[in-house]
Amino acid sequence: MRKFLIAALTALAGSTALADEFTEADLERWAAQFESVAQEGRNLWTSPELGTNGVACAQCHPNAANTHPETYPKFQKQLGRVAQMWEMINWCIRNPLEGEDLAPGDPRMTALLAYIAKERRGVPLEPGKH
Amino acid sequence: MRMNRRGFLRQTGAVAAAGVLPVSMVRLAFGQEGQDFTFAYISDSHIQHIRGNEFVRNWDQGLKRAVAEANLLEPKPDFVVFGGDLAQLGTKAELDHGAEMLSALRYPLYAVMGEHDYYLDLGEYWSELFGDHYYSFDHKGVHFVVLNSVLTYDEWTYHRWETPERRMLEMAGLDNPNGSPFMVGERQREWLRRDLARIPRTTPIVVLSHSPLQKIYKGWNFWTEDAEEVQAILAPFEKVTVLYGHVHQIQYNQIGSISFHSVMATAWPWPYPETYAHSGAYVPVMTVPMNRADPFNERDATGWQFIDVHTGRVAAHYTLYDNKNRTVAYNAATGRPEDTEYQNPARRIPPQAHY
Numbered sequence: 359m360r361k362f363l364i365a366a367l368t369a370l371a372g373s374t375a376l377a378d379e380f381t382e383a384d385l386e387r388w389a390a391q392f393e394s395v396a397q398e399g400r401n402l403w404t405s406p407e408l409g410t411n412g413v414a415c416a417q418c419h420p421n422a423a424n425t426h427p428e429t430y431p432k433f434q435k436q437l438g439r440v441a442q443m444w445e446m447i448n449w450c451i452r453n454p455l456e457g458e459d460l461a462p463g464d465p466r467m468t469a470l471l472a473y474i475a476k477e478r479r480g481v482p483l484e485p486g487k488h
Numbered sequence: 489m490r491m492n493r494r495g496f497l498r499q500t501g502a503v504a505a506a507g508v509l510p511v512s513m514v515r516l517a518f519g520q521e522g523q524d525f526t527f528a529y530i531s532d533s534h535i536q537h538i539r540g541n542e543f544v545r546n547w548d549q550g551l552k553r554a555v556a557e558a559n560l561l562e563p564k565p566d567f568v569v570f571g572g573d574l575a576q577l578g579t580k581a582e583l584d585h586g587a588e589m590l591s592a593l594r595y596p597l598y599a600v601m602g603e604h605d606y607y608l609d610l611g612e613y614w615s616e617l618f619g620d621h622y623y624s625f626d627h628k629g630v631h632f633v634v635l636n637s638v639l640t641y642d643e644w645t646y647h648r649w650e651t652p653e654r655r656m657l658e659m660a661g662l663d664n665p666n667g668s669p670f671m672v673g674e675r676q677r678e679w680l681r682r683d684l685a686r687i688p689r690t691t692p693i694v695v696l697s698h699s700p701l702q703k704i705y706k707g708w709n710f711w712t713e714d715a716e717e718v719q720a721i722l723a724p725f726e727k728v729t730v731l732y733g734h735v736h737q738i739q740y741n742q743i744g745s746i747s748f749h750s751v752m753a754t755a756w757p758w759p760y761p762e763t764y765a766h767s768g769a770y771v772p773v774m775t776v777p778m779n780r781a782d783p784f785n786e787r788d789a790t791g792w793q794f795i796d797v798h799t800g801r802v803a804a805h806y807t808l809y810d811n812k813n814r815t816v817a818y819n820a821a822t823g824r825p826e827d828t829e830y831q832n833p834a835r836r837i838p839p840q841a842h843y
Contacts, residue, residue, distance in 0.1 A: 453783070453786065479764075
């Protein structure tokens with residue numbers, strides 16, 4: 359908290375711009391940041407790196423189809439509770455890929471989530487739908 | 489072609505799983521013309537080498553189970569077709585391991601080339617195991633044609649990639665934009681024209697190919713670039729059936745006199761193309777989809793089929809591991825293949841809704 363305050367004060371002192379006055383260049387940069395993380399996700403999607411048996415997500419989920427990000431969180435009958443998508447990602451890493459769980463905040467998990475969301479862009483949210 | 493001529497090692501281990509298998513699955517329509525028969529159809533096993541003598545267990549299990557179950561069929565099928573993609577990356581290790589599992593089949597085997605078998609060495613080692621890439625044969629009054637439908641443009645095959653391994657990897661990714669559309673090609677179409685020239689128009693024709701011979705979704709190569717040209721060669725015949733693999737899901741269609749049926753994979757199921765939000769693709773409207781797969785059950789939505797040929801028309805019986813079996817049969821009244829249980833929209837069940 360304290361660190362944050364200091365950072366904020368320094369930023370204010372250094373510039374007269376208000377925090378929400380972002381520019382076209384900012385928007386482009388942020389979009390490019392997203393694209394590059396989604397691209398990392400795509401690279402992971404098609405590589406055997408997440409598992410131990412050479413199998414890749416793309417083998418069963420071309421273009422991330424059948425991942426239904428718009429339905430999460432939702433009840434997973436096999437887990438017996440409402441789950442988040444990263445839990446199902448880990449399920450597929452552990453089983454078809456015979457790999458080990460990623461932490462929910464692992465940058466590779468973020469990259470996978472970004473790629474899945476990108477392929478599913480435009481589909482309305484339907485939380486809870488099986 | 490017929491593997492029993494090729495003297496494989498007989499392997500007995502593969503039938504060990506036999507304890508749990510259904511044995512009386514056949515609903516036969518014998519008694520009409522003395523020409524009815526059945527054959528089994530196994531496809532898309534994607535045997536995948538890890539290292540040394542390790543292979544992906546999941547895919548091995550799918551193929552072993554199909555072989556064991558087909559061996560228990562009663563009445564016995566006349567032969568078995570393997571519909572292509574025996575291997576994942578076309579290596580000798582994968583093809584040998586797959587062929588060894590197939591050698592446990594107690595019936596003659598006819599093999600179809602898949603892209604995963606082909607693009608490493610352009611089918612050379614596959615040929616040593618299974619014979620010609622395309623051929624025809626006659627069985628009980630039906631003329632069978634086996635095509636290698638996974639060829640593509642020469643530039644892509646011969647000039648684009650620095651190594652055969654790279655070429656194989658680029659073709660192996662279903663959704664890979666660097667891939668290239670499948671085709672039968674002019675040379676094989678000419679062979680097909682000549683092969684069919686001597687066949688009476690009333691003879692039932694069954695074509696076995698790996699890719700659909702109809703255009704469904706180019707982005708995943710659920711597609712054959714010269715499908716219309718091939719269909720035009722088949723069109724003059726009164727009863728034509730195309731059986732194809734590759735798509736890892738139930739599809740069926742009727743175009744003119746040609747009935748189309750896909751077969752399931754033993755390895756894993758695929759989503760329907762229209763579930764990819766940006767595909768713009770459709771599957772033939774008469775298809776009642778397979779059930780959505782339960783990923784907690786690794787054999788769900790995989791399986792094999794036995795094909796029942798009755799007066800030259802085909803009924804495909806889908807033997808679905810851990811799921812209710814399905815039958816898609818030619819309906820003479822409507823002139824197209826239909827699901828015998830679910831075709832009426834009122835009969836559909838929630839797991840058949842894909843999105």
